Amino acid sequence: QVQLAESGGGSVQAGGSLGLSCAASGHFDFFNVMGWYRQSAGNQRELVATITSGGTTNYADSVKGRFTISRDNARNTVSLQMTSLEPQDTGVYYCNAKRPAAEYWGQGTQVTVSS
DSSP states (O other): OOEEEEEOOEEEETTOOEEEEEEEESSOOOOSEEEEEEEOTTSOOEEEEEEETTOOEEEOTTTTTTEEEEEETTTTEEEEEEOSOOGGGOEEEEEEEEETTEEEEOOOEEEEEEO
8 A cells, every 4th residue: 555654843933944755655656646635723725736757836826936845756755845835835735646547645744934
């Protein structure tokens, strides 16, 4: 079974930077799309950024220009570099990976941005 493990969460001041990483383990096929989603208190989980196996990226409007997603296909990892963080970025960030016939989620890592 596939396991996605996030790391790198923590607390930062507004304007700071933080990097998240997600590593896939277990038995799995190649992931067509990997990405990050987040969920803040009282809100639904929302897309932050995705990246295809070919390197095509998609970002939520709220993070464009501030966040950068990347992946290492050989190592089955996906990362999210976050800069110019704002209090509105606070939430639990979840790693996501998709295959044509399956979708997987990590357990989440907390990101807290204070003013």
